[in-house]
Amino acid sequence: MKSIIYFLKQIYRYSGKIVYINLFAMAGIGLLDSAAILLLVPLISMSGIVDMGAVRIPILSIFDFMADIPAAAGLPIILAIFIMIAVGQNIVKRQLNVKNNRLQQGFLRYMRVETYKLLLYSNWQVFIRNRKSDFINILTSEIARSSVGVYSVLQFISSIVFTFIQIGLAFILSPVITTFVLLCGSVLILFNRKFLKRSLTLGNRNYELSKEYISGITDHMNGIKDIKSNTLEKSRLDWFGLITKEMENEQVEYIKLKSTSQLYYKMASAILIAVFIYFAIMMFHAQAAQLLLIIIIFSRLWPGVAGIQSSMEQIAATIPSFRAVITLQDECRNAKEFNTDESLKNTSIKMKKAIQCDQIYFRYNENADCALTNINLVIPPNKMTAFVGRSGAGKSTLIDLLLGLNQPENGKILIDGVSLSYDNISAWRKSISYVPQEPFLFNTSIRENLEIVKTNVTEEELWEALEFSSAIDFVKKLPDGLDTIIGDRGIKLSGGERQRLVLARAILRKPSILVLDEATSALDTANESKIQAALERLKGKMTIIVIAHRLSTIRNADQVVVLEEGKIIQQGGFIELSKEKKSMFSHLLSNQIEAMR
Numbered sequence: 348m349k350s351i352i353y354f355l356k357q358i359y360r361y362s363g364k365i366v367y368i369n370l371f372a373m374a375g376i377g378l379l380d381s382a383a384i385l386l387l388v389p390l391i392s393m394s395g396i397v398d399m400g401a402v403r404i405p406i407l408s409i410f411d412f413m414a415d416i417p418a419a420a421g422l423p424i425i426l427a428i429f430i431m432i433a434v435g436q437n438i439v440k441r442q443l444n445v446k447n448n449r450l451q452q453g454f455l456r457y458m459r460v461e462t463y464k465l466l467l468y469s470n471w472q473v474f475i476r477n478r479k480s481d482f483i484n485i486l487t488s489e490i491a492r493s494s495v496g497v498y499s500v501l502q503f504i505s506s507i508v509f510t511f512i513q514i515g516l517a518f519i520l521s522p523v524i525t526t527f528v529l530l531c532g533s534v535l536i537l538f539n540r541k542f543l544k545r546s547l548t549l550g551n552r553n554y555e556l557s558k559e560y561i562s563g564i565t566d567h568m569n570g571i572k573d574i575k576s577n578t579l580e581k582s583r584l585d586w587f588g589l590i591t592k593e594m595e596n597e598q599v600e601y602i603k604l605k606s607t608s609q610l611y612y613k614m615a616s617a618i619l620i621a622v623f624i625y626f627a628i629m630m631f632h633a634q635a636a637q638l639l640l641i642i643i644i645f646s647r648l649w650p651g652v653a654g655i656q657s658s659m660e661q662i663a664a665t666i667p668s669f670r671a672v673i674t675l676q677d678e679c680r681n682a683k684e685f686n687t688d689e690s691l692k693n694t695s696i697k698m699k700k701a702i703q704c705d706q707i708y709f710r711y712n713e714n715a716d717c718a719l720t721n722i723n724l725v726i727p728p729n730k731m732t733a734f735v736g737r738s739g740a741g742k743s744t745l746i747d748l749l750l751g752l753n754q755p756e757n758g759k760i761l762i763d764g765v766s767l768s769y770d771n772i773s774a775w776r777k778s779i780s781y782v783p784q785e786p787f788l789f790n791t792s793i794r795e796n797l798e799i800v801k802t803n804v805t806e807e808e809l810w811e812a813l814e815f816s817s818a819i820d821f822v823k824k825l826p827d828g829l830d831t832i833i834g835d836r837g838i839k840l841s842g843g844e845r846q847r848l849v850l851a852r853a854i855l856r857k858p859s860i861l862v863l864d865e866a867t868s869a870l871d872t873a874n875e876s877k878i879q880a881a882l883e884r885l886k887g888k889m890t891i892i893v894i895a896h897r898l899s900t901i902r903n904a905d906q907v908v909v910l911e912e913g914k915i916i917q918q919g920g921f922i923e924l925s926k927e928k929k930s931m932f933s934h935l936l937s938n939q940i941e942a943m944r
């Protein structure tokens with residue numbers, strides 16, 4: 348129930364007054380329907396079946412004026428009014444349907460944008476804690492399912508309004524019979540609660556299966572090269588067959604549940620109508636006109652009540668999706684990374700004195716060992732600082748802290764003496780360009796991939812950035828040059844070409860700090876020397892921080908920082924460190940020389 352109320356609040360937040368207008372239209376449809384039923388009284392009267400005078404129901408006195416109209420004119424008048432009401436009612440219904448659909452679609456978009464925005468502005472911990480495929484599942488399937496639930500909520504309200512008006516009319520016509528029928532109806536609703544519980548359980552299963560399905564196929568597609576080269580097709584196909592079978596079973600079970608509950612309603616409605624006609628005639632001595640009207644009302648009411656049940660089952664089945672979206676939104680709200688108002692100001696920090704790490708400690712979680720211990724470091728501006736160390740030494744962790752992606756558990760990162768915080772992280776990041784180890788490129792042209800970081804860029808600037816990053820030669824050789832489409836994640840380029848292209852993109856932003864997580868496997872010696880040449884060209888123009896896997900790349904670094912088990916164990920110039928015998932740096936160096944032989 349809490350989830351439904353939450354989503355109703357969200358609809359209200361999104362649509363405002365439209366919800367009230369829709370409610371008004373729903374009430375209008377109900378009233379017009381009642382008017383059409385009441386019109387049957389003069390109709391019946393004219394047919395001579397029932398004497399209108401004998402019906403002593405206050406509401407029916409509105410038709411008294413009909414007594415003065417000759418029968419020949421009365422019938423066409425009533426039929427004309429009947430047509431007008433039916434047409435009017437259907438026009439309002441159509442409008443309402445369109446409005447509700449627009450509301451649902453608008454709400455779907457609003458929820459998507461809101462969730463995506465919250466996700467994008469969340470801190471790095473959210474991305475470490477959750478699986479990417481869960482985000483994809485929520486942003487695709489679960490929000491869509493929630494919006495279907497929202498439509499069901501609107502249908503539910505519409506059916507409730509309609510039902511109340513009809514019950515009100517039936518009550519005016521005969522309070523005793525209506526109370527009797529309502530009592531019978533309540534028993535049925537109580538009995539059908541078990542269908543709601545079952546719908547909720549199936550909704551949960553559907554959510555879990557959908558999560559598993561998306562995460563499975565994401566893994567498969569990411570690892571398709573492994574799957575094909577290691578002939579893992581059969582085992583993957585077995586998994587796929589199994590999960591899709593479970594999804595099929597769940598859907599079939601849900602439809603079975605829905606049709607069973609509808610069947611109960613229909614059978615009960617037939618029995619109830621028969622029973623209440625019997626009692627109405629035998630015990631309550633209902634007037635023929637009264638009886639006829641009540642039969643008509645109830646025979647129209649039951650499908651409405653069955654509709655309420657169906658909407659409730661639909662809502663129950665989508666509650667797990669609602670919950671998943673709410674939970675993610677809440678998690679993101681609590682993990683807002685920086686002051687978004689501050690981030691809208693297009694300022695960046697120009698570091699003049701130093702980046703300083705002051706007694707930094709960091710753990711990935713409470714139970715983990717320290718990934719960084721007592722890091723004290725000064726990174727001077729416009730110089731090249733290189734981080735080296737064995738795999739798992741803490742190089743990437745330190746970079747993530749410098750980028751403000753993670754925050755130290757103890758200690759501070761100071762930029763020109765000012766602590767990195769919620770208020771200045773955004774401005775700090777605007778001054779940094781980061782080139783990850785696995786560069787990300789979009790499936791579009793080289794030009795668009797570069798322009799993504801800077802609009803209104805000139806052709807000259809593009810080529811200049813390509814030249815700086817040693818990418819100019821290979822781009823020039825491509826048949827379509829800058830307009831070459833590079834495939835999914837840049838699959839049509841080599842690893843080294845991809846990295847140089849991302850480096851060009853990073854340079855195009857004209858950052859004051861360039862952070863480069865140098866690729867290992869992606870680079871051959873030729874590519875490596877190209878990257879080295881690029882770094883040489885950039886030296887002195889910006890602060891460069893490199894995670895170096897190949898030590899030859901950083902021969903000209905101003906400062907080399909050697910990490911081991913999360914601690915800084917050596918620090919100094921390249922030549923100076925290489926002279927320190929039996930040290931980690933000379934060990935790493937000799938390992939690489941050995942490997943090159």
Ligand SMILES: Nc1ncnc2c1ncn2[C@@H]1O[C@H](COP(=O)(O)OP(=O)(O)OP(=O)(O)O)[C@@H](O)[C@H]1O
Nearest residue numbers: 475711715718736737738739740741742743744745
């Ligand atoms: N997301 C994470 N959750 C928990 N522990 C992590 C996470 N990422 C890294 N670690 C741990 O933190 C330590 C430092 O890892 P880090 O990735 O910083 O090393 P690295 O020096 O960059 O290694 P590599 O050269 O292999 O990239 C390792 O023990 C690693 O297992």
